[in-house]
Amino acid sequence: MTTKLTLHHLEYSQSFRVLWLLEELAIPYELIVHSRDEKTMAAPDEYKALSPLGTAPVITDGELILAESSAIMDYILDKAPGQTLRPEPESPDRTRYLFWWHAAQGSMMPLQLMNVVHTISHKRLPFFMRPFIGLYVKGLDELFIRPRLNRMLSLAEEDLSCAPWFGGERLSAADFLIAFNLIAGAERGVIDATQHPNCTAWIAKMKALPSFAKATEKDGRPSMALSY
Numbered sequence: 582m583t584t585k586l587t588l589h590h591l592e593y594s595q596s597f598r599v600l601w602l603l604e605e606l607a608i609p610y611e612l613i614v615h616s617r618d619e620k621t622m623a624a625p626d627e628y629k630a631l632s633p634l635g636t637a638p639v640i641t642d643g644e645l646i647l648a649e650s651s652a653i654m655d656y657i658l659d660k661a662p663g664q665t666l667r668p669e670p671e672s673p674d675r676t677r678y679l680f681w682w683h684a685a686q687g688s689m690m691p692l693q694l695m696n697v698v699h700t701i702s703h704k705r706l707p708f709f710m711r712p713f714i715g716l717y718v719k720g721l722d723e724l725f726i727r728p729r730l731n732r733m734l735s736l737a738e739e740d741l742s743c744a745p746w747f748g749g750e751r752l753s754a755a756d757f758l759i760a761f762n763l764i765a766g767a768e769r770g771v772i773d774a775t776q777h778p779n780c781t782a783w784i785a786k787m788k789a790l791p792s793f794a795k796a797t798e799k800d801g802r803p804s805m806a807l808s809y
């Protein structure tokens with residue numbers, strides 16, 4: 582029996598990368614777009630109830646309910662016959678692909694998330710507390726977040742000078758996964774054309790894919806991530 586794969590897409594969220602991958606693979610799926618809570622900008626309660634984690638993205642496929650971007654993307658790739666978005670184990674690109682596939686979510690996204698949490702919490706503080714907490718947040722950013730993020734971005738610059746895609750010579754799932762990090766990073770000014778010319782050129786190349794236009798149209802929002 583074939584089941585129907587459904588993407589529960591939360592606007593302005595990491596689920597955009599799953600939507601984009603589905604459009605790239607051109608496999609059948611149903612899309613349900615959810616809006617964020619207008620006051621808190623968090624996922625609404627009905628979205629949180631979809632999976633045990635309460636986060637976006639979530640897919641359902643028959644009895645299956647699956648959260649976590651990279652788990653979902655691997656599941657979809659396993660189900661897509663003939664897809665070429667994961668270099669084979671014997672490919673010379675395999676380890677580069679594995680590195681960026683895991684680094685995007687394991688190392689880069691937590692740093693970007695910390696940065697966003699700092700910005701939001703700082704903005705929500707009572708006015709008189711902002712200068713003190715602002716100094717603390719700036720210190721954390723300079724000591725911990727920026728150096729690590731800069732090292733990752735330098736490595737991305739170096740790798741993209743040797744081969745065109747994050748997974749090496751061919752477009753791969755790693756590109757669709759890390760696209761959210763880099764496009765959101767560029768929108769927030771973490772990535773810029775002067776310091777990161779290769780990442781900037783790669784973003785333009787990714788956005789020129791026909792699947793990006795299709796995903797953007799289905800998403801219906803002016804940007805991929807929330808701006809703070």
Ligand SMILES: N[C@@H](CCC(=O)N[C@@H](CS)C(=O)NCC(=O)O)C(=O)O
Binds near residue numbers: 594648650
């Ligand atoms: N590592 C998780 C992160 C999931 C996550 O934090 N998603 C955010 C959207 S970008 C979310 O659900 N935010 C809404 C909320 O927490 O209420 C993944 O990639 O699926």
